[in-house]
Amino acid sequence: MTVSRAPSSILFGIVNLYYSIVQFCQVQLVFGRGLASESECVSMTKSESNPESEVESTKREIHHAGEEVRIGVFPCRCGKNIGAVVDIDEVAEFSRDLPGVVFVQDNRYTCADPGQKEIQVAINEHSLNRVVVASCSPTMHEATFRKAVKAAGLNPYLCIMANIREHVSWVHQSEPELATLKAKELIAMAVSKAATLEAQPEQDVNVTQAAMVVGAGVAGMQAAYDLAEMGYLVYLIEKQPTIGGNMAILDKVFPQNDCSICILGPKMVDIYQHPNIRLYTMAELESVDGYVGNFHVKVKQRPRFVDTDKCTACNDCVEVCPIDVPDRTDQNLSWRKAISIPFPQAVPSAYYIDVDTCLGMDLIRCGKCIDKCEQEAIKPEDTEQVIEFDIGVIILATGFNPADPRKTPRLGWGRYPNVITTLEFERLINAAGPTEGQLVRPSDYQEPKSVSVVQCVGSRDISTRSGCSNYCCAESVKCALLVKEHYPDTDITIFYQDLRMHGKYFEDVYRKAREQGVKFVRGRVGEIQQFPDTQNLRLSVEDTTHNELIMQEAELVLLSMGAEGTAGELPIPISTTEDSFYIESHPKLAPVDTSTAGIFICGGAESPKDIRDSVIQASAAAGRASVILQKGRYPIEALSAKIMQDLCSRCGSCVERCPYGAISQDGTGKFTVVSALCRACGTCAGDCPKGAIYMPNFTDEQIFSQIDIALGDNPEEKIVAFACAFCSYRGSDLAGVSRMQYPTNARIIRAMCSGRFATKFAQKAFEQDAGAVLYSGCHLPADCHFQTGNHFMAKREPRIRKWMERHGIADDRFRVEWVSAGEGKKWQGIMTEMSKVVERHKEELASRKVAPPKKKPAKKKAPAAKKTTPKKKAATKTRKKAPQKAAVKKTRS
Amino acid sequence: MTDTKTPEEIESIIESIRPCFQCGICASSCPVFRVAPEINPRHAIDEIVKTGVIEPDGTEWSCAYCLMCEQRCPMGVSLAHLLVAVKNISTEKGNAPEGLPEIIHSILSTGVIAQDSDLDKMREKYDLPPLKRPTAKEVRKVLELTGATDLLELYQSKGVGSD
Amino acid sequence: MKYAFFPGCTMAYRLPFVEKSIRLVAPHFNIELVDLPFTCCPEPNSVRSFSDETWLALAARNLALAEKSKLDVLTACTGCHESFMTAKHELDTHPDRKDAVNEVLGEIGMEYTGVSAVKHMHQVLFDDIGPEAIAEKVKRPLELRVVTHSGCHMLRPEAILQIDDCEAPVKFDGLVEVLGIEPLEYMDKTMCCGTGTRRANREASFAILREKMTSMKMVNPDAAVVFCPSCFISFESGQRIVNKTFGTDFKLPVYYYTELLAVALEIPGMVPIIKAHRVKGPVTASAPGVPGEGRPVEAKN
Incomplete structure (x- = not known):
């Protein structure tokens, strides 16, 4: 545990004390890659791991032997x-x-x-x-x-x-x-x-009594605060120089239209001052290793060049800074300096230097701010820090981005100055914004007499995002009301496709807007054109209630921007939907859990949602996370690979394949698996040249017998589809949940990870005359839930194809695919396409009467014995x- | 390979437009709707989806084929494909607009859309060589094999396009 | 670069002077034009509407012809270009349709494989040659203010054509700019000129043209510049009918881009071409025409 930033306040001293007690009490489980002393940690865990973890020979017997x-x-x-x-x-x-x-x-x-x-x-x-x-x-x-x-x-x-x-x-x-x-x-x-x-x-493991929350928007803040209040240590990681997220730059928030920063600001301060919260701004996740209860995290923090403890936010530095930069908070509608604070209420309340635009923090190049700062808060020597810590649970609250209006070019944003987004409007109407709350149009700084609001921009469109963004209808009505509140005479029209005012109190707001004279026209705006002389806009829209074309002139147009997912950018393999939102473990019953134990999601990272829903979900995620923390111990995967010493040739290829460092060589040259470290992905077994690695409950024999039975009847019509448990199998489940129909000829075999899919499984299936074989894993490069299993599977593909070529098996009968849990449609597509391949293969067989690649084994109705290993015989006997x-x-x- | 739509083909065309959620972007982008309010592409789609049949009423020929609707449709519904199908069906029913069978006839006899032999003279005026043309036989073959000549006969019996 | 040149029926038989301007310009950019016995592209709005299968087979035949000569196709008409590109897309992405078409082509001893690319003159000038290279050759900058009209089928379907941003095209403006011309932003820049529905709904067709030209006129251009012979005719001849029908007073000269290019490059032979325009405009060709120049190269089979 190394925390580079020395805490200065007494509060933090208390935290440290608390934390060291926590550390002292818990048993340290160390794992993962990049560890300095792997052998040391192995011995540490070994001492408390299951003593029966190693199997010495092939003469292993299942526990009911003889039974x-x-x-x-x-x-x-x-x-x-x-x-x-x-x-x-x-x-x-x-x-x-x-x-x-x-x-x-x-x-x-x-x-x-x-x-x-x-x-x-x-x-x-x-x-x-x-x-x-x-x-x-x-x-x-x-x-x-x-x-x-x-x-x-x-x-x-x-x-x-x-x-x-x-x-x-x-x-x-x-x-x-x-x-x-x-x-x-x-x-x-x-x-x-x-x-x-x-x-x-x-088996179970200790749970480190600390949590990490990634993203400090309103959801991340709430989750961190709840856990901190329960008494857990929370690491809160934020990419931006301030916490607060999207909410901090809004003017008012619906449906009550209260001031956004007025309600958020105090919460931000609470977060900053909470003794149990360690806040890291300008920081991003570098790596996450380990598993539930025992995550090890590296966070990279960019240099701020300003000491947050010394800075009093007095503004002296800003006055002398010669560099103007478009202001992010103001949506680039105004300028800030190279040294700046995002907004007055920012937390931490300190400036930061934008190193990409700063002329240089020395007196030769510039250094004016250093000269001016009486507190001597500016630290030109500041460097990037890597912070490492251990935690038991993770909450992802990385939020969403407002959709990019450039992706809908028919509406003219970027070409026509008077077409602005709702977020730009928020800044214009905000008293702290670039116009101090005066609503003017960008082309001539005149107050617009007519405003049109365009709904569903970046949403409900397959070229951007096909889903509804949930909050934008209410957002538009709010904007209309804000205009009416400040400028009652403004003519304002909202063009909507379906006005979805579904939330609590929303209908009241809708009614209020109508009463105040806001016009609502049903019809989605097809295009916006700009009048060359006035720079007014002309909106073309079909009023679908009256089947007539409206060409409306407006002095200002607001585009009601939907959300764009940002999930999937972190070094954590949680599956995302096609539009980059995290996928929950179950849409109804486990909506904030993910497929990885100990990792939870909330807020805009899960789906587009408003502030209230984000806060509700954040508290839910904190609650779910605390269930794990509070129990203190967590049951872990009991399965573990075993090396059969009498078959092992001691090549060591398994060591390279294990992402957890669970396999090591002892003094005598013997390789053994430390069961507490093994996560049972089976990648080692997938590549063991001697077949010397035994994966309980996913053994070669079990998979072979599944293939045998799958191909018992009409094998040439069948697809043997191997799917990894976390992505592809869930993708195939999603096809089911979505009732996506496909041919019935696939037989799906599930394994923990695609790394388990050995070359010999495909060969075996083809030897049994399978029509086609599919190996499907998590997307390359980084989606694998066992880090690198999919990479090792991918490497087997050329070998399998060469083998197929040698045996005269058409290349298209084997497929390697990457299907995420969100790609039910892709699964359906693959199944349909492969069925066509099988169909062609069948026709070819029928027309040419070609003999199958290898000697055809006699067909068996039921699973029957194959004279291979003694193990098999035993099984047959029981049968x-x-x-x-x-x-x-x-x-x- | 002829151009008579089977019920399955028609069903698959209807299938392809079912995602339409009647937002009106197509209509608001349609230059014809802009000047001729009785021709509404959104409405046309709704009719087909609701009734489950494609019954060309003649307005399909007003489409200027500018592809604006297709380009902007947020559901990826291909109106151009739909309209080609509707026009094909309309043609089969003998409802191709005046002038169209003549064009097909021109292609059948010359390979191009230009009947007046004097036009090559106009090229000479600018010192341009007469353009090479395909043999009438091969063009006829292609039109025969793809069903155009049969369709043309339908119109010739009505007294159009014959010479 | 050698291309199978496809002027298209409209240009070849109704605007031969525009075709002439292309043939005059081509050698200056090392473009060699080869004539092949093509049929009509065929025009989608008529032939495809009549029979989708006939349209596809004829288009495939034209492309197969270019393939036989191992040439890419250079189009001068956006309508032909869209027709070829859409047919090519259809054939290249639907093996079943390709097989069916090749069965037909087999009967006349041809086969479509899809190796020949199709490029529009605009693409060759902007993407291959580039505005900078054109600018270097300009001898007489034309001091005009114009509106450019790319035309529907230069822009859409965007995913298949991939020539320019179909909502806010800029490349055509870039091409006129290097001739010393100021391109004007105007409303309805990507709107249709109305040609497409002229046969079926004449009234609507000219009403569309009226809308389009009203938007053009708002910025008082000296001329309209196009890259499509159908749009050319629509604007040049259509405006008289619009004036008669709707009482407007449009008098907008229309040029095909290569005409202005030839004048700016002071290529001889442009006088009769500029003279052929029905709406007289500010552009004059100073150099006398040299007969016999720009004769197309015969195809060698």
Whole structure:
């Protein structure tokens, strides 16, 4: 822990004391890249890690060795969500005959309390030791069912799901027969995997009692304040020289039209003075390593060149500074100096020097400010600082940018001086703005007699952002009211497509605007042209209520700007939507969680929203984050790679592949995995030339058997699609949630990370005559949730293609794709396109009667033995033993 | 390869315009709507989406093909494609405007849109060489294979475009 | 640079003097023009409206012809340019349509593959040669104030044509500026001239022209400059009809860009060309015409 800035106040002294106590109390878990002494930290964690973490030989046995595999299958109708498409009775009947299955029970809602109870009862009554729930996506309910089986005494890792909703019923709505067939095969794949699932000891880790909030706009401020008030140490990181965000530059805020900075200013001071908040302005995230409870963060802080403690914001330096720079706060409508303060209420209340425009902080080049400053606050020697700290949770409140009006050129912003954005208007009408609150038009500084407001700029347009920006309707009405308030005689018209005044009190404001004579015309403005003599504007708009063209002349036009997402710019792999907003873990039930445990989102970073909603969401994120902090310990991934020493050739390639430094070599040359550091991405196993790395519950054999069953019937028609759990699998789920229909021939195999997709999986699938194979991971370069797994997967592609060439397999039958959790449409597109490839391949097979690439293995209906490893034989044995009549019980509730 | 729209093709055209949310940008950008208020592209789309059928009423030929609507549509609806389809259907129904079959006929006989042989004289005036022209046979072949000659016959039976 | 020259029906048969100006200018920029037995492009608003398939096949035939001679196509008419570019886009992005078209072309011993590019004269002058290189050759700056009219099909569809910003084009203005001409900003700069609906809705067509020219007139230009023969005719001949129909008094000379370019470069042979204009304007060609100059190169097959 190194904090470069010495805190000066007594308050900060207290913080330090508090913090050192926190540090003292918690066990330090160190991990991640770029650590100076990796061996040291390994030994540290090793001492408290699971002593059974290493497996010495291939003679590992699953914990129930010798015990009969007894699988229970629970197909769910999910009301009509699954039941209306998939024939669940048929599926249940089919499941009963699968090897190892001793009990089948269908249900209307398996996830509901009675459904869970039934699973628990079945586990006890039928001595089930494996559970397969065939319902929705594991992303949705895996945790639910694992909890349920745990309550019945079964290790949670012995429960697995078959996704027959997002991957079947929702995407094949008009093909019930093929959907039912697919559901059966997905269940068979899950059952075969279930047979060899291993129980995993549940582990948890300490949670560092501190939080980081990125972005100090109104949302970030609120989140930081809530956590700080609960007593947690909070690092608050802000890119700009002041906190306050977009709200700080607004004039009034709807619907009450109270003064924005008047309500925000005191909050900004509270943040600055809070003993539990460490504020870093002009700072950006450099890197984040680690995982929930144990993040290690590096923050880079740009030099301010002004000592915030000494500066009294007296303005002397500004008076002598010779350099004018367009003012960001005033939306470039006025000038500031190279040394400046963003606005009078800025926090910290100190100047900063814009180093790109400053002539030079020495007496030869300029140095006037240094000369003038009596406090000697100017520090020419200031340099960039790197601050490092450990935290347990992260809240992303990075906000949004106002949309760029240049992206809608038909409205003339930038060409016509009297077309301005609503944000520019906020500055013009603001008493602290460039005109001291006088509304004038930029071309001639005259008071406009007529003002038109254009709605939906940068929103609801596929060339900018197709979504609605949520706040702009109310913003426009507010602007109209502000004009009316100051200049009651102004003729003002709002051109809208749909006026969405949905918030609390909004309708009152809308009514007030109408009563005050604001005109509302339904119709979206097609173009704006400028009269050459007056520089007035002519708006062309169809009044869609009256089907007539209006060519309205206005002296000033306000463009009501939507929001532009900025998510995805941080070095944190949280999936974003196509328009760059962070994707929540669940849109209804976990709206501020993300797919990465311990990282939360709020405010404009999640979606465009107004101040009130931002604050609500910020408090929600702080609440969710505090749940983790307060518990103090957090359950972590129990899965961990194991090296089979008798197969290992000690090449060390796994060490390079591990992004967590979990694999190391001991004095004897032996490589071992430290389980507490392993995150189970499987990238090491994906590339191990000897197949010496064992990934529990994602073993080679399990994946092979899934491929086997997927290709049991009509393999040439099938797509074997490998999808990583965090991006691509969620992308495929989104296709389901969005009911995007695609052909039924894909069989999706889920792994933690695309780094696990070994070359041999594709080869195996093609040897089994698969029509096509897809490897899909998180987007390159930086989206991978295991840092570099996707890079290593990408490197395998040429090898696979060469192998295909040698075996006469058409190149287009294999595809590597990057699908994020927000790209359901892309997933649908890939599935559709690959189905066409498969179709062509099938036709080719039929016409040429070409022999398949390699010797065709005999077709097997059910998963059957392959004479390879002794392990497999054992599994087969259990299967042979299993087919005793399974009980099928039906429930209708 | 002929130009008679199948029900599937018509359905796919209608499908492509369903994203339209009736904002009116197309109409406000349309030069024809500006001077002839009875011709409203937004309205035309709404009719097709609502009724599910494409029934050309003659106004489709007023489109100046300036592509402004297509360029600005916030939903990416291709009005130009729609209008080409509507005009094609209109043509099939025998409703091509006066002069159009003559143009096709001109292309059929000369390859270009210029019937008057004196026009080459005008080129001579500026010391320009007569332009090379394709053989009548190959042009006819292309028009035959793509259904234009059949369509033309429809109009010739009505007494237009024949010589 | 050698191109298959595609003047288009309108220019070739109705404005041959404009075509002449292009052929006069070309050698000064090392542009060699090759004539091929092209058909009409064909014009989308008529042929494509009649039959989409016929339009696509004829356009593909023209492009295939250029491919055979291993030449890119140089267009002089924005209508032809848009027609080719849209057809090319259609063929290059829809393999099924391309196959169907090639089946037809196969019958006349041709094939479209998509290797030949299509460029408009405007692109060659602005993007390849560049305003600076043109400025160097200017001998007689023309002191005029003009409005430029790029024309619909030079600008749209923007994604396919990619010639200039379709809402606020600036390149054409840049080209006239280097001839010593002041381009004027005016309203409705990207608006249609009305040609497109002349056949079907004559009244609307001239009403559109009236709107367009009213906006032009607001800035009192000496002339309008165009890059399209159809727009040329629309403005030059159309304004008389507009005047008669709506009682306006437009008297705006119209030039195709290469005419002004040739005059500014003092290329001989421009006198009869300038004389051919129906609305007499401020531009005079001083150098006497030299017959026989600018004869097009014969295509070698």
